[in-house]
Amino acid sequence: MLKNYKQALSDFDEALKIDSDNVFVLGNRGETHRMLNNYEQALTDLDKALRIDPDDTC
Amino acid sequence: MLYNYNQALDDLENALNIDPENVLALENRGEVYRCLAMYHRALTDFDKSLEIEPESVFALTQRGRAYNDLSISILEHSHANMKHQKWSNDHIDYIRPVELSDIEFLAEGGFGNVYVARWQKGDRNVALKTVHTEWPRAQTLFENEVRLYQKK
Numbered sequence: 001m002l003k004n005y006k007q008a009l010s011d012f013d014e015a016l017k018i019d020s021d022n023v024f025v026l027g028n029r030g031e032t033h034r035m036l037n038n039y040e041q042a043l044t045d046l047d048k049a050l051r052i053d054p055d056d057t058c
Numbered sequence: 059m060l061y062n063y064n065q066a067l068d069d070l071e072n073a074l075n076i077d078p079e080n081v082l083a084l085e086n087r088g089e090v091y092r093c094l095a096m097y098h099r100a101l102t103d104f105d106k107s108l109e110i111e112p113e114s115v116f117a118l119t120q121r122g123r124a125y126n127d128l129s130i131s132i133l134e135h136s137h138a139n140m141k142h143q144k145w146s147n148d149h150i151d152y153i154r155p156v157e158l159s160d161i162e163f164l165a166e167g168g169f170g171n172v173y174v175a176r177w178q179k180g181d182r183n184v185a186l187k188t189v190h191t192e193w194p195r196a197q198t199l200f201e202n203e204v205r206l207y208q209k210k
Contacts, residue, residue: 004126004129005125005126005129007122007125008121008122008123008124008125008129009122010122011118011119011125012118012122014118015118015119015122018115018118022115022119024119025118025119025122028119028122028126031126032126035129
């Protein structure tokens with residue numbers, strides 16, 4: 001299970017290298033970090049997503 | 059809704075028969091499989107589309123989501139099984155999901171996925187079958203199958 005989350009992270013990392021302000025990807029990576037109890041990194045991603053799109057309720 | 063997904067799969071399959079390396083069709087079929095909770099098939103399509111077009115943000119994102127969904131679906135199935143403690147009647151051994159570790163995917167079928175898992179307490183490997191819970195008869199069929207194995 002852990003392995004799947006890590007593979008998800010590596011895909012989201014790659015996507016954000018190409019499109020660093022993509023709110024949808026930031027939200028998904030933030031959520032994955034939250035699942036992995038990486039709360040600091042989750043907050044970094046979700047904060048950034050909300051800075052770009054303050055109305056995103058996801 | 060399921061009906062529409064199946065129609066989409068038909069169209070995408072036809073498209074891929076004509077052009078097996080069509081990235082748009084591969085990405086879309088991957089996403090349809092993801093929506094149908096057929097995560098391993100989704101991963102296969104996204105893997106292939108990303109081989110052809112490695113910088114597709116869509117494919118990267120949706121493959122990432124498929125990996126996440128896969129983890130979540132295993133967790134949800136474990137929780138769902140917790141609620142079915144009545145399986146411990148009827149001489150069917152009830153294994154609690156927390157007793158299982160090293161869950162590895164084996165195969166994906168029409169009824170759900172099959173995994174192999176380590177059952178520490180019983181000191182052996184067991185098959186872990188998941189069923190699509192939206193199908194009401196699935197549990198009855200599964201219980202019947204278990205009873206059949208017991209008779210052997």
